[in-house]
Amino acid sequence: MKKYLQDSAYENSPARLTVTQRLYFVVLVATMGSLAFGYDTGIISGALPYMGLPAVQGGLGLNPYSEGLVSSSLIFGAAVGAFLTGYITDHYGRRVTLRFLALIFVLGSVGTAISPNTEVMVAMRFVLGIAVGGGSSTVPIFIAEIAGPKRRAPLVSRNELMIVSGQLLAYVVSTIMSVVLHDPHIWRYMLALAFIPGALLFLGTFFVPASPHWLVAEGRHKEARKILEKLRETSLEVKTEIDEMLNHARETREGPPARELLKQKWVIRLLLIGSVLGIALQFTGVNAFMYYTPIILKTTGMGTSAAIAATIGNGVVSVLAAIAGIRIIDRYGRRNMLTTGLLVVIVMQVALGSVLMFVPSGLAQSFLALGCILIFLFFMQMCIAPVYWLLMSELFPMKVRGVLTGAAVSFQWICNAIVAFAFPPLLSVAGNQTFFIFAFINVASLIMVLTMLPETRGKSLETIEKEMRERFGEQEREQAVNTIS
Template sequence: MNTISNDSSDDESARAVTVRQRIFFVVLVATMGALAFGYDTGIISGALPYMSAPADQGGLGLTSFTEGLVASSLVFGAALGSFLSGFFSDKFGRRITLRSLAVLFVLGSLGTALAPTVPVMVAMRFLLGIAVGGGSATVPVFIAEIAGPKLRAPLVSRNELMIVTGQLIAYVASTLLSYLLHDEHLWRYMLAIAMIPGLLLFIGTFFVPASPHWMVAEGRLHEAKKILKHLRETPREVRKEMNEMKKQARKAERGPDVRTLIREKWVLRLLLIGMGLGFVIQFTGVNGFMYYTPIILKSTGLGTSAAIAATIGNGVVSVIATFVGIWAVSRFPRRKMLMTGLFFVITAQVLLGLVMTLVPVGLTQSYMALGLILLFLFFMQMCISPVYWLLMSELFPMQLRGALTGTAVSMQWIFNAIVAFSFPPLMAFAGSKVFFIFAIINIGSLAFVALMLPETRGKSLEEIEQHMRDKFGEKNVSEEPA
């Protein structure tokens, strides 16, 4: 009897390992989109100085205006891409959407690398932005629907890990290429590298399954069950998840159509919360630090080379913090992590403002400022960014998950653009007081999270949907009696 029991236990353990390997492979493929996202948003800081050179020296002759246009065109494209991809993924599925975005990643990267003029560069950066924004909205949802309740939190958080890894690779690649290659077209090589994760994503989508949740929503129950059998460890998990998905699908059929559902108060409230979270993550000022750390440090008297090298420090700290965040997000409530992160972000910003105001310009001020920027980034990337992307994959109902996620993430990109544009003039106008301004904004964000955000930890996607209906006073009147 013991031998039989041991054999059975070994078989179950072996199956659990196999299932997790399958899921991890799907996540690896999907997060190639996040890696491309991170690289494309990070590499421009290293490419711009070379692109600004005159045309007869291999550049595009950028002015301060066209430099900003080239940098920001990706952000505006991302806002459009995240909005449109949500509707596209609801209609055609997450996998097909990712495959289409992979094509845009490759075309956009190739186009920017070969761009002969500024208008072509702006157009190609906008196209690349559509892919970046589409990936930012689609990848977390796809991972959440593939992973299941047990693995959802750590696996969706790998999306953020791949984003910051892509940024770190971009910072390191731009530094290494600038030292190793003495070519006036160096910036073209920097931008061309972005094709690699796009190609890997395109190829990988032919080897991963479609989302079972989307399959059920489309009425393709047999295919959904077949996929789940390969992605869950026990038949009991398959039955439970299939029953929950079918139950939600039946409610959707009996309930209002999509247009009516969008107008329901609980759905609108969730959308507003999702948009509010986009405000929270961007108005921490994170991209002000990621894009303009060299400018901040140069104002303390630090040399240009040392200030640029510090950007690599930002990338390293972000990667380390995201690893810690992946560990923490499976163990602590979402609300508590967000509130903890915001508390330390506010603290770092207040201290940075004091250092920039009270400490004399010099190495002491430079090191203290850099230390506080890294402290800010550590808690930002550990507690806020991973939880934001996780919530974007969890909050919204199955019928509208792609569309609402896309809309909320689109607003996040718009807030990103506002911060990126406003940070330099704010620094010029207010000086070190800009850090106190962001601290005050983040106190408001902390209150928003404490008062408005529901907790989603430990629930399946279907349980979360029902919880949202109940919490916001919209009981499903069409539910079958017990």
């Protein structure tokens, strides 16, 4: 059954494309899930005003409470989806998991578009969230295992580019539809469009290969070699990677089973690092800026229309930053990227709080505040977000990579929900000092990166796993010796 699910047209496809073209095609297909992720998280801001209309006017009659339920149900679904798909991706493979998630994307998109009432909308947004969360943990793993050590960083970083591109697309689509269409059911069209990347992902999975790492772990060495022969430039690269995978698979079989591995302290340490990275990502406050930029800018006296239009600026800056991140991520270490990003984020948060507290309301304050937000977003999306997703695909051991990545990404979604819920009441209570609180949290994140995070640049996944076992396992042995002595 497992082998049947893994069959695809890829293995028998003609060798017309170059290695680079094949890799880019695989990444394009996989990141359709990321595009759907970005679109689904972004489109709700444009749909909610129309969904709030009374039922007789084509809306769902949402009140503030039900608006919060509709918005947050996707986030909670994403936390569940990221956690549950970990087992599926380890057991059935990355490609089959993406195929399964694509069907959920289509089901959730159509379900939200035709929802007759709030209860069904909340349920279908939760279903859609399962696909979003599952895709957010599976896509980076799949790309990392397909790409190889030389191209892993820039190719996995395309995941972040497609997420922010999906968000920008959502902002643009909602703006254009609101101007061009004068239909009370416009929100249904906005939500329905999300099925397109889901459908493309489903079809595309029949034309991309399975993960060679997963195939070797399953004992299907010949299939893995055939795939690598199409995805690597030289036979030496193929031989080197296959030998490394085979040696690793042999050591893994001789090692403890997955359940026992999950109890080992070095694995728990890696999961802790992954979870702390989720805190570092979300407690930058990035989603507070993405969701509430209009509210922040309106406090400076900026008009409502101009404040909403600034959201598109957020999307454009995020896309440009993600492109820049792809170009530089393989030239600098993961630690250097995160350190630079966090330093600028801290400075911009302090600057924004200072502008809002000490600069008189008016045009100058509005533009200074917007400038702080855009610089924040640029370095956030260039240096922090892509490195987070890259590390989620690198840190964890092969035998339990899906489970641990799913758990860490699920925790990240929970942090997302906490920030989204806490920001408005925190802003109302603490006022502009809220941004100093975020800066303080990010100082703690910076200390964590400098003291805990290992460097993974330029290493194969097998080498990273070996080094993590030796590094944290050695720490355990040293602690035990010190305790005895």
